[in-house]
Amino acid sequence: MEDLGKIHQLIVHVMGHDLTFNLELMIMTWIVISALICFGFLATRKKSVLPGPLQVVGELFITIFYGLTEDALGKERAKKYAPLICALFMYLLVCNWLGIIPHLEEPTKDLNTTLSYGLMGFVIAHHAGIKAKGLKRYLLDYCEPIFFMAPLNVIGELAKVISISFRLFGNIMGGSIIILVVSYLTFNIITPPFLNAFFGAFVGTIQAFVFTMLTLVYIAVQVN
Amino acid sequence: MPYDIQTWVKVAALSGGGMAMGFGAIGAAIGEGYTAASANEAISRNPKLSGDIFKAMLVGQAIAESASIFALVIAMMLLFTKFASHVLMIPVLLGAGLSMGLGAIGAGVGAGYPAGAACTGMARQPAVSGRLTTNMLIGSAVCQTPAIFALVVSFILLFTDFSKSPVSPTWAAILGAGISSGFGAIGSGLGGGLVAQASCDGISRQPLTATPVTNVMLLGQAVTQTTAIYALLVSFILMFKTFPATDLIAPPMALLAAGLCMGIGAIGPAIGVGFAGKSAVDWIARNQEHVADLTRLMLVGQAVAESTGLYSLVIALILIFVV
Numbered sequence: 001m002e003d004l005g006k007i008h009q010l011i012v013h014v015m016g017h018d019l020t021f022n023l024e025l026m027i028m029t030w031i032v033i034s035a036l037i038c039f040g041f042l043a044t045r046k047k048s049v050l051p052g053p054l055q056v057v058g059e060l061f062i063t064i065f066y067g068l069t070e071d072a073l074g075k076e077r078a079k080k081y082a083p084l085i086c087a088l089f090m091y092l093l094v095c096n097w098l099g100i101i102p103h104l105e106e107p108t109k110d111l112n113t114t115l116s117y118g119l120m121g122f123v124i125a126h127h128a129g130i131k132a133k134g135l136k137r138y139l140l141d142y143c144e145p146i147f148f149m150a151p152l153n154v155i156g157e158l159a160k161v162i163s164i165s166f167r168l169f170g171n172i173m174g175g176s177i178i179i180l181v182v183s184y185l186t187f188n189i190i191t192p193p194f195l196n197a198f199f200g201a202f203v204g205t206i207q208a209f210v211f212t213m214l215t216l217v218y219i220a221v222q223v224n
Numbered sequence: 225m226p227y228d229i230q231t232w233v234k235v236a237a238l239s240g241g242g243m244a245m246g247f248g249a250i251g252a253a254i255g256e257g258y259t260a261a262s263a264n265e266a267i268s269r270n271p272k273l274s275g276d277i278f279k280a281m282l283v284g285q286a287i288a289e290s291a292s293i294f295a296l297v298i299a300m301m302l303l304f305t306k307f308a309s310h311v312l313m314i315p316v317l318l319g320a321g322l323s324m325g326l327g328a329i330g331a332g333v334g335a336g337y338p339a340g341a342a343c344t345g346m347a348r349q350p351a352v353s354g355r356l357t358t359n360m361l362i363g364s365a366v367c368q369t370p371a372i373f374a375l376v377v378s379f380i381l382l383f384t385d386f387s388k389s390p391v392s393p394t395w396a397a398i399l400g401a402g403i404s405s406g407f408g409a410i411g412s413g414l415g416g417g418l419v420a421q422a423s424c425d426g427i428s429r430q431p432l433t434a435t436p437v438t439n440v441m442l443l444g445q446a447v448t449q450t451t452a453i454y455a456l457l458v459s460f461i462l463m464f465k466t467f468p469a470t471d472l473i474a475p476p477m478a479l480l481a482a483g484l485c486m487g488i489g490a491i492g493p494a495i496g497v498g499f500a501g502k503s504a505v506d507w508i509a510r511n512q513e514h515v516a517d518l519t520r521l522m523l524v525g526q527a528v529a530e531s532t533g534l535y536s537l538v539i540a541l542i543l544i545f546v547v
Contacts, residue, residue: 068439071516152534156527159534162457163450170456171369174376181379185301206366210446217443217523224520 022110029107032094039090061086068213072220077128081219084124088117089212096172096204100196106204108172111165114211118165121215122157129222164214171207175199230309233317240321241302244378247325247406248295248332251413255288255336262340266347273350277343280357284339287364291328291335291371291413298324298378312386315395319402320378323459326406326487327374330494334417335364341421345428352431359427359438363420366445370409370416370452377405377459390469396476397467400483401459404540407487408455415448415498422502426509433508436515440508443519444501447526451490451497451533458486458540465544474547482543489536496529 013019043058051059065086070078092108099106107113130138142153179195263281267274302321307313342360346353381402386394423441427434462479470476504522508515 071436072519152531155538156531156534159450159454159537163453166453166457167446167449170373170376170453174372177376177379178372181383202365206362206442210442213439213443214446217519220516221520221523 022112024105025107025110025113028098028105029095029113031104032091032098032107035094036090061090065089065212069216072216073223077223081128081216085212085216088121088215089208092117092168092208092211093205096208097200099172099176099204100200106172106176106200108168109176111169114165114169115161117168117211117215118161121164121218122161125215125218125222126157128219132223160218164211164218168207168211171203172199175203228309229311232311233307233309233313236314236317237302237305237307240317240319241299242321243318244295244302244321244325245299247322248292248299248328251329251332251334252289252292252336253332255333255339255417256285258333258336259284259288259339259343263343266343269344270347270350273347273353276350276353277346280343280346280353280360281339283357284336284342284360284364287361287368288332288335288339290368291331294371294375295324295328298375301382308387310387311391312389312394312398315398315402316381316386319399320381321402322399323374323381323402323406324378326403327371327377327409330410330413330415330417331368331371332413334367334413334415334420337417338363338367338420338424341424341428345424349428349431352427352434355431355434356424356427359434359441360420360424362438363423363441363445364417366442367413367416367420369449370412373452373456374405374409377401377456377463380463384463389466392470393467393476393479396479397462397465400480401462402483403480404455404462404483404487405459407484408452408459408490411491411494411498412449412452415494415496415501416445418495418498419444419448419501419505422505423509426505430509430512433512436512437505437509440505440515440519440522441501444498444505444522444526447523447530448494448497448501450530451494451536454533454537455486455490458482458537458544461541461544478543478547482540485543486536486540489540490533493530493533497526500525500529 039054040058043054046052047055062082066078066082069082069085073081095106095108095113098104099109126138133141142150144153175195176199179199182195259281263277266277270277298320302317307317338360342356345356349356381398386398419441423437426437462483467475467479500522504518508518511518
C-alpha cells in the first residue's frame with residue numbers, strides 16, 4: 001500500500017531554487033507521444049483509395065472530430081481548430097489507456113499533466129475570443145450582466161480550468177487508487193482485468209471525449 | 225467512566241460503518257424502485273417485449289446499485305479491519321464512513337432515472353433497444369463518477385498515515401474532508417441522472433438524433449459534476465495541507481465549516497444544472513437543426529446556475545486559507 005502517494009522525482013538545484021522533475025511521468029508521456037507518432041506514420045505511409053486497417057482508424061478519428069468541430073465553430077474556423085481537437089482526443093485516449101498495460105502508468109494520473117492541458121485550452125479559447133470579437137468587446141463581456149459582476153466572471157472563467165483538469169485527474173487517479181486498494185484487499189487474485197477494463201478502457205474513453213468536447217465548447221463560447 | 229483510545233477507535237469504526245451503509249442504502253433503493261416502476265409501465269404498453277424490458281430493468285438496477293455496493297465495501301472494511309489506536313483514527317473512521325455513505329445517495333437515485341427511461345423507451349420504439357441500452361449504460365456509468373470521488377476520499381482517509389500530524393486542527397480537517405466530498409456528491413449524481421434520463425427518452429422519440437443526443441448528454445453530465453469536483457478539491461486541500469498545531473477552538477471550526485460549506489453548497493447547483501441539461505437534451509431530440517444553439521444556451525444557463533456553487537468554493541477557500 002506504500003504505492004499510494006509514491007512519485008519518482010529528480011530534484012535539481014539551480015541558483016538557489018529546487019527544480020523538481022517527475023521522471024516517471026515524463027517517460028510515460030514520451031511513450032504516448034512516440035506511440036502516436038508511430039501511428040500517424042504507419043497510417044499515412046501507404047495512402048490509397050482502398051484504405052488499410054490503420055488508415056481506416058485514422059480517417060475515422062478525423063471524420064468524427066472534423067464533424068464535431070464544424071457543428072460547434074462553423075466551417076471556416078473548423079479548418080483551424082479541428083486538428084488541435086483531434087490531436088488532443090487521440091493523445092488523451094492513449095494516455096488513459098496506457099494504465100491497462102502492466103508496469104505503465106497513465107500520465108493523466110498526475111495533476112501537472114491535466115492542469116497543463118486545461119490551461120492550454122483556456123489560453124487557446126481566450127486567444128480565439130479576443131481575435132474574433134476584438135479586445136474591447138471581449139473585455140466588455142466580462143461586465144455582463146452588470147459591471148460589478150466582473151470579479152465573479154473572472155473567477156468563473158478560472159474555475160473552468162480547475163473543473164476541467166480535476167475532472168480528468170480525479171477520474172483517472174480515482175480509478176487507479178480503487179484498482180490498487182481492491183487488488184490489495186483481494187491479494188491480487190481476481191480483480192485487475194475487469195477493473196482495468198472498466199476504469200482504463202471505458203471511463204478513460206469517456207473522460208478523454210468529455211475533456212476534448214469541453215475544450216471545444218469553451219472555444220465556441222468565447223468565439224460566438 | 226473514562227475509556228482508553230482503543231475503545232474510542234472501535235466506537236468510531238462501528239458508527240462509521242453504520243453511517244456508511246445506512247446513508248448508502250437510501251439512494252440506490254429509490255433509483256431501483258423508479259426503474260421497476262418504469263418497467264411496469266413499459267410492459268403494460270408493450271407486453272410482447274416483456275423479456276427485453278425485464279433484462280434492461282435488471283441491468284439498469286445493477287448499475288444503480290453499484291454506489292450502494294461501494295458503501296457496503298467501506299462498511300465491511302470499517303467493521304472488520306483492525307485499526308491503529310491513535311486519536312486521529314477517530315475522525316478518520318467517521319469521515320470515511322460519512323463520505324462514502326452520503327456520496328452514494330445521489331448516484332443511486334440518479335442512475336435509476338436513465339434505466340427507467342430506457343425501459344419505457346424500449347416499449348415505445350423496440351427497434352432502437354440496442355442503442356438505448358448502450359446509451360443507458362454510458363449515462364448511468366457517468367452518474368457514478370461522484371460516488372467514485374467519494375470512494376476515493378474514503379480510501380485515501382483510511383490508508384494515509386496521519387499519526388505525525390498535530391491533533392488539534394487535523395481532526396477537523398479530516399472530518400471536513402469526508403463531509404465535503406460526501407455531501408458534494410449528492411447533487412451531482414442526481415443531476416447527471418436527470419440529463420441521462422432525458423437522453424434515453426430522446427433517443428426513443430427520435431432515433432436519428434442518437435449521436436448528438438449522446439454527445440450533449442456527456443457534456444451536460446460533465447458540467448453537473450463540476451460542483452462535485454469543487455468539493456473533491458476542497459477535501460484534497462483539507463487532507464493534504466499541513467496545518468500548524470493550535471490550542472484555539474477557532475481554526476479547527478473554520479476547517480470543519482469549510483467542509484460543510486462546500487459540501488452542502490454543492491447540492492443545489494448540481495441539481496439545477498441537471499435540470500438545464502435535461503431540458504436541453506430533451507429538445508435536441510425534437511429539434512435536430514438547432515443543436516449548436518441549444519448546446520450553447522444550455523452551457524450558459526448551467527454556468528449561471530452553477531455560480532452559487534462557486535460562491536461556496538470561494539467561502540470554503542477563505543475559511544481554509546484566511547481565517
